[in-house]
Amino acid sequence: MTHPRTALVIGGGIAGPVTALALRKAGISATVHEAYDSPADGIGGYLSIAPNGLHALGVLGAGDVVPAIGTPMRSMIVRSWTGKRLAEFGGGPGEPPVGQLVWRPDLYRALHDEAARVGIRTEFGRRLVGAEETPDGVTAHFADGSTATADLLIGADGIRSTVRSLIDAAAPGPRYTGLVSFGGKVADTGLPSTDGAMHMVFGRRAFFGYLVEADGSAGWFVNLPRKVPMTLAEARAVPAGEWLRELRAVFAADRVPAADLIGRTNPAELLIVGPMEDIPTVPTWSRGRMVLVGDSAHATSPSSGQGASLAVESAVQLARCLRDLPVDRAFAAYEGLRRARVERIIALAARTNSNKAAGPVARVFRDLLMPAMMRLMARPGRMDWQFGYEIDWDAPVPDPADRALAGA
DSSP: OOSOOEEEEEOOSSHHHHHHHHHHHTTOEEEEEOSSSSOOTTOOOEEEEOHHHHHHHHHTTOTTTTTTTOEEEOEEEEEETTOOEEEEEEOOTTOOOSEEEEEHHHHHHHHHHHHHHTTOOEESSOOEEEEEEETTEEEEEETTSOEEEESEEEEOOOTTOHHHHHHOTTOOOOEEEEEEEEEEEESOOOSOOOTTEEEEEEOSSSEEEEEEOTTSOEEEEEEEEOSSOOOHHHHHHSOHHHHHHHHHHHTTTSSSTHHHHHHTOOGGGOEEEEEEEEOSOOSOOEETTEEEOTHHHHOOOGGGSOHHHHHHHHHHHHHHHHHHSOHHHHHHHHHHHHHHHHHHHHHHHHHHHHHHTOOHHHHHHHHHHHHHHHHHHTSTTTTHHHHTOOOOTTSOOOOHHHHHHHHO
């Protein structure tokens, strides 16, 4: 098979519509198939789209989508539980924002609207249960008995990807990071605006992030250490009011606004996001006519601030590869372009999680070493490899077969 003309995108979250948009730009017609019966409106908390993610959306002609719904993050300020300022990332004179802060439901709806605007169809109630490859294509089998056939099947179905297990029955599943995540909104904080700065606090017992808007409203999130894993269903079975009482107590001794913001949160506004998870590496990204993108291939924990941005990057790079190369070599080139970068970011986030979940003894060493570590990370250019990543859509993708021959 040379250049595909059609694709089935499995998964209608963030990666699904973005992948379909990228494939469309490469001349491949894609339909998104979502397992749930209706759109996932209203589900999810805060997330950030980093400059690299914004650039990748711009490549797809969707560069205005996020700014229209997001709040520019002028900088990120890291503090200790005492309130001491450890470092600031961005915020210098003339520097652009370090990213856009969005609520996941808003991003979900905006990306689906953009896909629909250009004619990409999303079919709901299509839970993938199997796939069958033939010389002419691949047929997806869904739980409702329906099928769909195309040249390619692309798994954009998240950290618990069905497509990943179809490609490799021994593929790894999610790893619990030792943290449970929560988020909330407060209409009236009584606090001054943080002027576009997201404050990140390494608390004595948990991690807290918050940003106060000009009108005094705020959004916040908590990463709560918990040794014993719990599922999302188990976390949501605990009443919201009970969680708010526990979270407020966790920050009671910290000299930051965490306890007050949590105390002002209406239980109905608490977002129980659930266990934070990642997958350090997925050994096999593709087989035959099937390939993975987004969290199905490279699930990083939310501590990276890069999950959505990496998904957009991978969608664009996959589309470029399929535009320029036959499928088997396109998949190899795509993995070659992406694996080292995404796994480096996953590993960096895992180290951050260790600091967030530090025990009593480790916290002492963390708090002693953190100022020097933060100063090192905040040096100009230190994180350019991550945030300054840009994709040249028009550049031809090198054929991995040519590189192999050159090295023979």
